[in-house]
Amino acid sequence: MFEELKALARGMWTTFRHLGRAKNTVMYPEQKRPVSERFRGRHKLYKYENGLERCIGCHLCAAACPSQAIYVGAAENDPKNPVSFGERYAQHFEINMLRCIFCGFCEEACPVEAIRLGPEYELADHTRESLVYTKPMLLEPEKFAPKRQFHADVDAHRGRVGGMPAGEKSVAGAPDGHRDTPTGARPSARKDIGG
Amino acid sequence: MSDLVELTIDGKKVSVPKGTLLVEAAKTVGIEIPVFCYHEKLKPVGACRMCLVEIEKMPRLQTACTTPVGPGMVVNTKTKGAVDGQQSVLELLLANHPLDCPICDKGGECPLQDNSFKSGGTTSRLAEPKRAKEKALPLSDTIVLDRERCILCYRCTRFQEEIPGDSAIVPLERGGESVIGTLTGESFDSPFSGNTVELCPVGALTSRQYRFRSRPWDLQHVPSVCSGCSVGCNVRLDVRDATILRVLARENKAIDDGWLCDTGRYQSLPPAITAAHAGPEGKNRRVRSPMVRVNGTLQKATFADAIARAAALLRSGKSAIALSARLTDEACQVAGAALRGAFPNTAIGFIEPVVSPWPVQGRIQNLAKVKRIVDLGCDPWHTLPILALWLRKATTAGAPLVVVGPDNGLWRDSKHWLKVGNDGLVAAAEALAAALAGKPATPEATAAAAALKGDGPAAVLLGAPFAGNARLRAAADAIAQALGVTAETGFRGAPLRAFNARGAANHAPELARTDVLAGSPQVVCSIGCDAPVVVPGGKAIVVTSGAVPDSAEVEVVLPLAHPYETTGHVTNLDGQRQALQAAGQRPADVRMDHELLQALANAAAVPAGGRA
Amino acid sequence: MSGAHTVDHANRQKVTLSAACRSAIQAEVAKYPKPRTALLPSLKLAQKEVGWLPPEVVAQVADLVGVSHAQAQELTTFYSMLHTEPHGRLHVEVCTQVPCGFMGGDRLVQQLEQGLGIAEGQTTPDGGVSLHKTVECMGACHRAPMCRVGDHYVESVREPADVQALCASLKAGKVPATAGTRNHDFHPAPAPAKVGASANYTPILLRHQPRTTQVSLAEYRAGGGYQALEKALRSMTPDAVTNVVKDANLRGRGGAAFSAGMKWSFVPKVPGPKYLVVNADESEPGTFKDRELMEVESHMLVEGMAIASFAIGCNEAFLYLRGEYVEAGERMRAAVAEAKAAGLLGKGVLGTNFDLEIHVFLGAGAYICGEETALLESLEGRRPMPRSRPPFPAVAGLYQRPTVVNNVETIVNVPHIVQNGADWYKAIGPNPKSAGPKIYCLSGAVNRPGNYELPLGATTFRELIENQGGGVRGGRKIKGVLPAGISAPIVPADKLDAKLDYEGVQAAGSMLGSASLIVIPDDVDIVRAATRMVEFFRHESCGKCTPCREGVAWLHKVLQRIEGGQGKTEDIDFLLSLSDRIAGKVLCALGDFATSPVKATIAHFRSEFIAAITGGRGASDDWSKRS
Incomplete structure (x- = not known):
């Protein structure tokens, strides 16, 4: 019987040995693990420095997507008021985040580096409809995407190495919470997030 | 057979009729020689040089599209020399071709892309700036030209010259500065211009209707029949999700020979049907749900309620049902039987003529082989365009065409044009008939009759708007007799334009009347008509695939499926019955014509005041 | 051709053609077997009146001729001499x-x-x-x-x-006063005392040299003219005429050197019209022989055309001159009128039952019209792009009818052959297989440039340059000679003892072609010369086939870069590789010829290209300082 107690004590000692040691547990959500440079999280549609959208509505991302998660509807640029550089822009751009497998093929396929996957992974929501991300949510997430996704350090993170090409600045700039929708912005498809 | 030629292509033995071009001969053994300028329906020119092949005993590479087979020829398409030829041509084409694939409508269905992948090199050696030319130049209301993308295969200009013969676009400038275009300030004006968009092997000529709407891999293809006129050209409807985006040609060697006119391509598909993401119902949007007038305004209603109201109205007083001749055979059958039975006191009939006073005999495809043609005020170029292309097959082979009447789109191809106004038509036709019978006539008629001498199959066309005139019909009969027109080898008739006139006449002959509104009805139900029939002070029931009508008399509006959204059958002008297949997803309450008429007939079975 | 599209069509007074111009156009339309042939001459008539061709005028011409507006614009924008913008008076x-x-x-x-x-x-x-x-x-x-x-x-x-x-x-707004069209009749004096090959040779074709005025009908007849025509019509059959020309081994003088008699014999004996088309398009740089023949010996050409037409059964012949040869065209028209008035043309020539009309037709500035099938397209009023062959013109040519196309110089040999016989002709020159006189056009850096007629093969490059040409200007050395205008490979200085006949020049690595010799002195930078020559082909390419249209422009762009000092070492081999992607793959010879200046100059003078590239120097000479 002493042998069994010794065996028990040895087993428990294996456990208690770890009591004082440093924990690997990450206390999410108060603590968040930093993601790698090439982490494939939520997509964002980017613009050029002069404010023109990069996306030219070419459908290559939709074609490359293995889950057919992307819908693109292209339209003609008004030469006096162009949205993108060139003849064509994406009037409608939707990604069904529930179908998306975050493989990054869309980013690889894009010929103009418009769509890129970023570090945000906190995308959970309550309804299927809310997870079909529309163009305003992808183009200006700080205005139109759900609040909780908004990482304070998203674009600062991107401004460093990786993600965006060197020298490129994010047009969105540093986050400072939600603002009222400025005049001229695309109407938000999401009336409930008060953008 | 003695006129078969034997040769070898890529080691495979080939045996084809004498005169076959190497490109076609190779296809018989499954070898696809890459081409751009070559097209089976156009004369080969050997311009693009894409099809260069090696032929033993010939020192230079030869173009397979201009070289006919020779006995014992040994042809190689995969040897180093031939491959070098193909890669050279592609490198040179791509040198100045803009990097437009992402924004170009042709991407995904582009022979230049396909050939580059199959036969091209993998790197670019270009260190010079690419040549810049005009982009997105509107050539007409329907076609946009991007001159940078054009690879100058000349398919479009050759098509316009050889098939319609109007040379509406041509190559301009010279050498590397060559572009396609028209006279400065003029637009690309031809009833067949849309075919050049299909012929263009790159995204140089594109359709404004379809511009940027989709990518080819997102499209479903639905075979159907063009609803533009009674020729019944076969079409392919391309659908993305729920919306029909474009109408393309689908070859039927007996009816359209692979071409489609602009009416079919662009006008038979109204914008209201193609509008993507249709917004709120406005003035020109199609009717999407049944409507009933309640307290002075039209309001949405259920289908059952609207149908019941319509039936009740039709039973309530002097009423008429005016049918268009665009309804399917099935709808006409329902109209002729069930509907008539359900509304015995209602005048039911077609609003337009469905029986030609001078019925069509003979097949459309006979027109290609006729040796003599007389056109009495018919002008197919403007009214039944594809028929004009068939006639041109005959005239370009030498058949004399005599045109009698006012402006006629085929004047260029006519040997004699007895130019008279509409009122001079009868006299001129009688003069021609007399001249053909050897009797004395006007000098023009005599000359025209002399040109028509000879034998062989013949065709006589009579303009439907004038066919009601008995004297004119008699003259047409005499001319047809003198020329020996038979139904087996020739063609005669005054074809009606309406989409399914012949089907209507076949399936609801009792309703073939033109006096359906004669008895001053108070309630008129128009079904599928271009313009809703409204009697001032009366009540109108409008069944339409168009916009909501805004007259105060309209009591009930029922949405009707467009023929492209309908599954059923139609009969074309020479009697061929063809199937329509519904494409896209119409809103739930938009019913097909035969369904709707059946529902109307059923609603009539309920006694007045009762619920459906 | 179009320029920079600077015309504001919206705010411009629109022009209507005068009644006189309209009836001139209608008369033109009535002249030809098919109305569309009149399209080019009609556009030129309209341009003469208006000064240029605005769109509404093009439309009016199109309506008068019976073609679509676009088809008229097709020609207006293709030809160099038709202008879609106004220019100075x-x-x-x-x-x-x-x-x-x-x-x-x-x-x-x-x-x-x-x-x-x-x-x-x-x-x-x-x-x-x-x-x-x-x-x-x-x-x-x-x-x-x-x-x-x-x-x-x-x-x-x-x-x-x-x-x-x-x-x-x-x-002062005046066209410079000219005698004819020239203000300087700088014609080379005859070679002093017959030297070399000309010692025992009296010219047959350019028999009146030095002379720039036209030989009249009377003068021509006094010298024995039109006797050959008489002999042919009265005592020979058409086949006999063809045979004597074939036996004489007369080779085409336009450059292809194909046996003329054999070409005539390809014409099938079928009913219906057949045509003779004489190619006077002469646009190859360095060539000016047909011009002198037409300006001076006009009747020799008329007689030759008449005999050739008789031989092939043609009753309607065309003389197609390049549009710039206005003077030659007017003189030929006058000669044709003179001949017709004397019963030598028209209905019943010389009282026989042979009818012949000759149309003198001018082009409007396009080198490609020298290619025979492009010439036929131009004559038909279409965009002059070469046709695929077969079928060859002898079987399906003008209006798809049997047609013989011959060069001017070829045809002017015909009366002499008919008059004097094949044996006589074959005795001219050392080689009976390539016999007869040849006119050598000599230009470039020689003291006496001009046309020199000598028996084929009787002289070498060097002898011609020294004896007839009076040596190189300034006593300089020769860098090379272009033997066939700019279309054949340059012959370097060490090969100048080659005989000037087809075989001799071929042995020297080039082609005799039309025998248009351009002498390039040693102080001309070959890089600039090559760039200028390729620019010609780029400008003249019709644009039909891909390799020529795209490739020649690319060659020129690279050469311009090297010429301007921006060349890279890999450019030289790239030029050769690109030339191989063009030559042998094109629809007509223009594309092949365009690569000659590139391949041959690099082959013989690669060091100059390297020098132009190294150090970014570019071409080393400034031609605006040369005279």
Whole structure:
């Protein structure tokens, strides 16, 4: 019987040995693990420095997507008021985040580096409809995407190495919470997030 | 057979009729020689040089599209020399071709892309700036030209010259500065211009209707029949999700020979049907749900309620049902039987003529082989365009065409044009008939009759708007007799334009009347008509695939499926019955014509005041 | 051709053609077997009246001729001499192609710029004069430098006084006074005492040299003219005529050197019209023989055409001249009228039952019209692009009818062969298989450029240059000689003892072609010369086939870069590789010829290319300093 107690004590000692040691547990959500440079999280549609959208509505991302998660509807640029550089822009751009497998093929396929996957992974929501991300949510997430996704350090993170090409600045700039929708912005498809 | 030629292509033995071009001969053994300028329906020119092949005993590479087979020829398409030829041509084409694939409508269905992948090199050696030319130049209301993308295969200009013969676009400038275009300030004006968009092997000529709407891999293809006129050209409807985006040609060697006119391509598909993401119902949007007038305004209603109201109205007083001749055979059958039975006191009939006073005999495809043609005020170029292309097959082979009447789109191809106004038509036709019978006539008629001498199959066309005139019909009969027109080898008739006139006449002959509104009805139900029939002070029931009508008399509006959204059958002008297949997803309450008429007939079975 | 699209069509007064012009056009339409043939002449008539071709005028011409508006615009934008923009009342074009370019042409451009006070490409503020340089060659290489003022040639503008006189004339709004179209009859004096091959040879074709005035009908007949025609019509059958020409081994003188008699025998004996088309398009730089033949020995050509037409069964013949040869065209028209009045043309020639009409038809500036099937397209009023062959013109040519196309020089040999027989002809020159006289056009840096007629194969490059040409100007050394205009590989100085016949030049690595010899002196940078030559082909490419249209322009762009000092070492081999992607893959010979200046100059003078690239120096000579 002493042998069994010794065996028990040895087993428990294996456990208690770890009591004082440093924990690997990450206390999410108060603590968040930093993601790698090439982490494939939520997509964002980017613009050029002069404010023109990069996306030219070419459908290559939709074609490359293995889950057919992307819908693109292209339209003609008004030469006096162009949205993108060139003849064509994406009037409608939707990604069904529930179908998306975050493989990054869309980013690889894009010929103009418009769509890129970023570090945000906190995308959970309550309804299927809310997870079909529309163009305003992808183009200006700080205005139109759900609040909780908004990482304070998203674009600062991107401004460093990786993600965006060197020298490129994010047009969105540093986050400072939600603002009222400025005049001229695309109407938000999401009336409930008060953008 | 003695006129078969034997040769070898890529080691495979080939045996084809004498005169076959190497490109076609190779296809018989499954070898696809890459081409751009070559097209089976156009004369080969050997311009693009894409099809260069090696032929033993010939020192230079030869173009397979201009070289006919020779006995014992040994042809190689995969040897180093031939491959070098193909890669050279592609490198040179791509040198100045803009990097437009992402924004170009042709991407995904582009022979230049396909050939580059199959036969091209993998790197670019270009260190010079690419040549810049005009982009997105509107050539007409329907076609946009991007001159940078054009690879100058000349398919479009050759098509316009050889098939319609109007040379509406041509190559301009010279050498590397060559572009396609028209006279400065003029637009690309031809009833067949849309075919050049299909012929263009790159995204140089594109359709404004379809511009940027989709990518080819997102499209479903639905075979159907063009609803533009009674020729019944076969079409392919391309659908993305729920919306029909474009109408393309689908070859039927007996009816359209692979071409489609602009009416079919662009006008038979109204914008209201193609509008993507249709917004709120406005003035020109199609009717999407049944409507009933309640307290002075039209309001949405259920289908059952609207149908019941319509039936009740039709039973309530002097009423008429005016049918268009665009309804399917099935709808006409329902109209002729069930509907008539359900509304015995209602005048039911077609609003337009469905029986030609001078019925069509003979097949459309006979027109290609006729040796003599007389056109009495018919002008197919403007009214039944594809028929004009068939006639041109005959005239370009030498058949004399005599045109009698006012402006006629085929004047260029006519040997004699007895130019008279509409009122001079009868006299001129009688003069021609007399001249053909050897009797004395006007000098023009005599000359025209002399040109028509000879034998062989013949065709006589009579303009439907004038066919009601008995004297004119008699003259047409005499001319047809003198020329020996038979139904087996020739063609005669005054074809009606309406989409399914012949089907209507076949399936609801009792309703073939033109006096359906004669008895001053108070309630008129128009079904599928271009313009809703409204009697001032009366009540109108409008069944339409168009916009909501805004007259105060309209009591009930029922949405009707467009023929492209309908599954059923139609009969074309020479009697061929063809199937329509519904494409896209119409809103739930938009019913097909035969369904709707059946529902109307059923609603009539309920006694007045009762619920459906 | 179109320019920079600077015309504001919306805010411009629209032009209507006068009644006189309209009836002239209608008369033109009535002349030809098919109305569309009249399209080009009609556009030129309209342009003569209006000064240029605005769209509404093009539309009016199209309606009168019976073609679509677009089809008329197709021609208007293709030909160099048809203008879709207005230009100065006096339109000056200075030739800068090889050899004019390095024989004072580039210099003349600069002098005129200074004298007129405008830059090349511009018009004087009062609209009086517009100045352009061309790379086209106008067939006056022996009188370099030269320019055209409207339809008039102003040649040999060498001395400063000549330039001043020209400027003064232009500023006064006057076309420079000319005798004929020239203000300087700088014709080479005959070679002093017959030297070398000309010692025992009396010219048969250019028998009146030196002379620039036309030989009249009376004079021609007095010298034995039209006796051959009489002999053919009265005592020979058509086949007999063909056979004597075949036996004489007369080879085509336009460059292809195909047996003329054999070509005639390919014409099938079928009912219906057959046509003779004489190619006087002569646009190859360095070539000006047909011009002299037509301006002086006009009737020899008429007689030759008549005999050839008789031989092939043709009753309607066409003489197609390049549009710039206005003077030659007028003289030929006059000769045809003279002959017709004397019963030598028209219905019942010389009282026999042979009828013949000759149309004198002028083009409008397009080198490609020298290619026989493109010429036929031009004659049909279509965009002149070569056709795929087969079928060959002898079977399906003009209007798809059997047609023989021969060069001017070939045809003027015919009366002599018929008159004197095949054996006599074969005895001219050392080689009976390639017999007869050949006119050598000599230009470039020689003391006496001009046309020299000698028996084929009787002389070498060096002898011709020394004996007839009077040696190289300034006593300089020769870098190389282009034997067939700019279309054949350059023959370097060490091969100049090759015989000037088809076989001899082939053995030297080139082609005799039309025998248009351009002598390039050693102080001309070959890189610039090659660039200028390729520019010609780029400008003249019709645009039908991919390798020529895209490839030649690419070659030129690379050469321009090297010429301008931006070349890279890999460019040289790239030029050779690109040339191989073009040659042998094109629809007609223009594409092949365009690669000759590249391949041959790199092969023989690679060091000059390397020098141009190394250190970014570019081409080392300035042609605007040369004279």
